[in-house]
Every structure is written in C-alpha cells, then in structure tokens.
Amino acid sequence: MRRRTTRRGFLAGVGAVCAGSVSAGTVAGSEGPTSAAPAPGSTSAAAVTQDADDVADTVRDLVETSLEEHDVPGATVAVVADGSVTLAEGFGVADRETETAVEAGTPFRVGSVSKAVTWTALMRRIQRGDLEPGTDVAGLLDVPVPDSKGTVTPANLATHRAGLENGNSQLWVQNAGDLESLPSHLRRATISQVRPPGEVGSYSNYGAALGGQVLAAAREESFDTAIENELLGPLGMESSSFSQPLPESLADAHAAGHATGTTYRNGNFPYMGLRPAGAMSTTAPDMARFLQATLNDGVVDGERVLASETVDALHRQWATHHEALAGMAFGLVENYHGETRVLRHNGATPSFVSDVVLVPEAGLGLFVAYNASDAASAMNDVVSGFLDEYVGTGSGSASASDSGTGSASGTDSDSNSTTAPLTPDGQPSRTDALEGTYRSVRLSKTGHDRITTTLQAPTIRVSVGDDGVLRTTRGSTTQRWVEVEPLVFEHVTENRRLAFQTAGEGTDGNVEYLFLGGSVSAYAPVGAVDNLSLHAMLAGITILGMLSMVLGSPAAGFVRWYRGGDDATFLPERSRLRTEPAAQARWVAGGAILAFAAFVVLVLVHLAVAPLAVLSTPPLTFRALFALPILGVLGTLAAVAYAGHALYAGSWSRPGRVHYAVVTASLVGFAWLLWYWNLVLPP
Secondary structure, eight states: OOOOOOHHHHHTOOSSSOOOOOOTTSSTTOSSOOOSSOOOOSOOTTOSOOOHHHHHHHHHHHHHHHHHHHTOOEEEEEEEETTEEEEEEEEEEEETTTTEEOOTTOOEEOTTHHHHHHHHHHHHHHHTTSSOTTSOGGGTOSSOOOOTTSOOOHHHHHTTOSOBOOOOTTTEESSGGGOOOHHHHHHHOOOOBOSOTTSSOOOOHHHHHHHHHHHHHHHTSOHHHHHIIIIIHHHTOTTOBOOSSOOHHHHHHOOOEEETTEEEOTTOOOEESSGGGTOOEEOHHHHHHHHHHHHTTTEETTEEOSOHHHHHHHHSOOEESOTTSOEEOSSSEEEEETTEEEEEEEEEOSSOEEEEEEEGGGTEEEEEEESBTTOHHHHHHHHHHHHHHHTOOOSOOOOSSSSOTTTSSSOOOSTTOSSOOOOOSSSOTTHHHHOEEEEESOSOSSSTTHHHHHHHSOEEEEEEOTTSOEEEEETTEEEEEEEEETTEEEESSSSOEEEEEESSSSSOSOEEEEEETTOSSOEEEOOGGGOHHHHHHHHHHHHHHHHHHHHHHHHHHHHHHHHHGGGOOSSOOHHHHHHOHHHHHHHHHHHHHHHHHHHHHHHHHHHHHOHHHHHHSOOHHHHHTTHHHHHHHHHHHHHHHHHHHHHHOTTSOHHHHHHHHHHHHHHHHHHHHHHHTTOSSOO
16 A cells, blocks of 8 residues: 655655656756755755754764764864854864865865865856856857756756766876866867756766856956956955965965875875865865855845855756656756755765855754765765764765665665555556666766776666565665656655656657656666676677687697607798688787787776776877777778688688687677777777
C-alpha cells in the first residue's frame, strides 16, 4: 500500500543536489526564472530563531570532532544565524609540519565554492540592467562560445544547462609562468557543445568560466578586477581574491594544502586557467559577510550591498528537470532537508575541500573548508550535523556535488522515516525499458581526457524486482524505490525521488535519461558500444593477440635458427625482406605493435609525473607522443593489406595466415579503442 504524500513532500523528494527530467523550454533563451517546482511555504521546521551562542557552540563541537575523527589538519568555519554572524573561526593547524594554528583570518582555497561568488556578482550586474539572463553570450564575448547545438545564455551557464561536455581543457595550469588571461585560456580550451542548451544538466567548469567572462565583458574589465569591483570590494571581503599568484599578504598567511604525498605552501597551488570556476582564496570572516548578504536581504552591518531583487533572483528556482524534483537556483543547487529548502555548493581542489550552505527561510548559513584533499567525510559530518540540529531531521542530506552521493549511495535505513515504508501496488509502468546501466553525462566526449572523465563518472545499475520495487545500485550499495506516478519513483523510507525521461512526448518512448538526487548532472543509458566491460574485454583480447606476434615471432625465429644449424639466422635476411611479403608483413605488424605499446607506456609516465598538466594543458612532449599512435594506425592499415594478400598467396602457410589474421584483427581492435577514447590525434 502506498504512502500518501502531500505536494510539498512530493517537491521535497530529493536528498541532496537535485537532478530531474527536463521540461520544454526550461532556461534556454529565458528572460527569467522558471515557475516550476516552487519552494515550500513559510511553515517549516527551520523557521525557528536559534540562540547565537548555542549555534556557535554546536558547530565548534562538530568541527573539532570531525578533525579528530578523520585526522584532518585544519578547518575554517563561518556561521550566520538570523542575519547575524555567530561564528567566524579557525580550527586545527594550517600546516602539519610547522603546527601553525588556523586563525580566523587564515585564507583557504575554496575550489568550486568560488562559483557561488561568481554567480552572485553576475546576478548583481543583471539586476543593474547591464545584461539579460536570456541574452546570447556569444554576442557579449570576444572569445568563441561552443554553440553548435543552440544559443547559450547566462541562465544556461548558471544552471549548468548549456549543453557543454565536461572536459579538463585549460582548467589547471602547472606553472605561474604559463598563466595567461582568462580570455586566452577560454580561446585555447577545446570544449564542445554536445547537446542542446536547456535539455539536461551537466556540471561544467568551463561554463562557469564563460559566466565569469560575461561579468568581465559587462564591466569592460579583466575578470580579477571585475569580481573585485562588483562584489568583493562592496562586500568588504578584503582578504578574498581570485588573483593568481595570490597577493603576497594572502600567500604568506595562507593555509597549507595537504594532499597525498604533497603539501602546497605559501599560496603555491596548482593554478586554474578557468579561474572563475574555482580560484578564490578566502577567510571565514569574509565568507561570513557573503552569507550575511545573501541571507539578510542584501544588508551587511547595516549597509545594503545587494538589492532585495538581487537576493530574490539568486535564491529563486531557475531550472528543474522535472516538477517532482528540486532544481537549480542561480548557480546554487537546491536540496531539501526534510521539507526545508536548502541552497548549497561545495568545492574541491587537489588539497582543499569546502562547502557553503544556505537555508533562506531560516536565515541560516554555514561555510566550512578543510586544508586536506581527503576531508570530504569530515566536511559532510559537519554539514549534516548542522542541518540535523537546526533544520530538522532530513532525508540523508548528501554533499551538494556532482558525485551522485545522495540517492545512489548511503544506507537504506528507516532512520529518517516518520511513516511506514512505501510498498508498490504492482510492477512499474515501463519495467523492461527502465532496467540497465546509466552513467552520468558529466564527462568529456571530444577531448583526450575522455577515458579519465568516463572512469570518474558515477554509474548506476537499475533493476526491478518481482515485488515491483525499483533498485538502484552504485558500487556495493543498493537503494529501493516505489513508483508514485509514471516514471517517477520515491524512496521507500525517505523523502527523496528520482525520475526517468523518455524520448518524445508521453512515456512510451525509449528512456533517454535518469534524474536522481545528489547530482547536478543527468544520467544516460550506457549503450553496448559504451560499456566499459566490453572495452576492458576488447583491450585484453587485442593485447593478447599482439603479444602473440611480439613473443611468437621471435620464438619461431629462434626455433628455426636452432633447427637450421650454422647457416640459419635468427632474424630474416635482408633479401627475404625485399622479396617475401610474409617477412615484410611481420615487421610491419611488429612495428605497429611497438608504436602502440610505446605510446601507452609513455602516456602513463606523463600522467604519473604531471597529471593535471597532461589533462588540462598538455605539454609539447605529451603532444609529440601522438606521432606513435598515428604510426601505429598506418602500420595497422598496412597490416590489413598484407593480411588480404595472405589469403591468396601460396607462400604463406595456413597456420601463418591464421595467426597473422589474428594479429591484424588485434591491431584493428586496439586502434579502434584509441580512436574511441580520442587518443589517435594530438590534443
């Protein structure tokens, strides 16, 4: 028997970052926010004024416990309650080696939390009337904008619905000497538009960088100057900066970033070419002012910095995939903790993690950052504890990231359930069509980093049991869902929902997307040709086939030499290479195999030595490596020709013809794998 749900519970059915089914016309070309899935009414468990000292003490305890339990060096935290700053403090050590304490004014790198600041500045400009959220950004910028599938607008960019692939191109810059202006990095970036704008969400650092350049163009300044003059300066965020390298005063005071095997000190971090997406360093007091402005109707210390209309526009829902699911505000992701609307954005760099959480209807805000790459669990403990304490027991509130940690992971328990578990009335309406494997669309399609982004993309397996319960499995964790309307499912024990979208109108077409909580990005069915298991099997078979030539031919030569006496040679004589196609064929295939093998080994060496540079700004030595797969492909084509000749030539033995056909097929298969992963031509 199904549990009856209110409309509010229906809208609140996402545990973390929402992602749902696209509705026609959402965001693309829009002049303002959509009206889909309005926020809940004013009655809420969060609408209770909290004692400032109590909030501060609770958060202190949460942070100190998280540092101890997760062995994290340090953290910086800001809390705003009822429009006032209740906490802006540092915890732990800024550098494990020197044991320097984290002070309130110690700067931390905040990664993608920078986007929340970038989008706030852009909305401030929009509300001033300098540009429209539905304007074609290509007409505003002097850098190329990927728009082969449709016009891109500021609203598309802020809601991650510009149709852009998720590539690393120009994201990271290894050396300060290689840093150029934001427009230069945008021009060099090789990011493509792979789906129509507004169709579905796909998290994009490049899109955020384009949004930052729109701000710069509107102010006719560089981005660093524009963000300072538009927002950081007016807010009094004097210890915050997107500049790279950082100003000396901030670099000297900056917390060290702790990563596995590496510690970054004095502001010497991996730099970002796409700086609006994640290059900001800031302090707890500065982020407290940012939280104040966005939670106190734009007023900070009695002075209005943001217009009320700007705050309203920032917090309003601008896009959603499905009316049953939460969506996106302007650059912040919606999340429902219980029935209370939460806006959120987290961030991560190679050595810092951070999160910013806003509960607009309660005037509550939290910023937390840690100076270690492995502190995500510590951060989530603090955020979840904070929300549970002051917003009410939620639905397993997960990280507001694109990692899919909301609906696809965690435990399937009744800890957050206040009513009996849902039970299905029968089988879902499209059982056979729904089952399969789905992969996040947040990946590169055209770049040489396609393989790394695909391996990192969350994957969900969907199945339907005989009891009619839909199961989603990620890794070793399975969640259970019950259909509450066609293609919309609710978690059996929690207020979370997922939805499917089919091609065309109605629900009878092929399933195109899965939308579930915990991910900004949609999930698409994995076709047979995209199945990683198939690729792994093909790679194994082709490598074995090529090894049979690498090891078999020398072994055969050795046998011939051993049996032939003193006049026999281990390698074919030059005269044979000139006159015998079989000998030529073996050398051609062997050369192609050697080229492919050398390429793979040298790519792995480059990745081990400088992974960020290889993926983002490939050095000349890496690009030069692509001469090897090109030679390998040419050798493969020649091997195909020799294999064709072997079918009709009487000089080949039957076993020789069969073996060479196997080797040639292996070369063709391996060449196809390199082509599929964009590893034949240089980036």
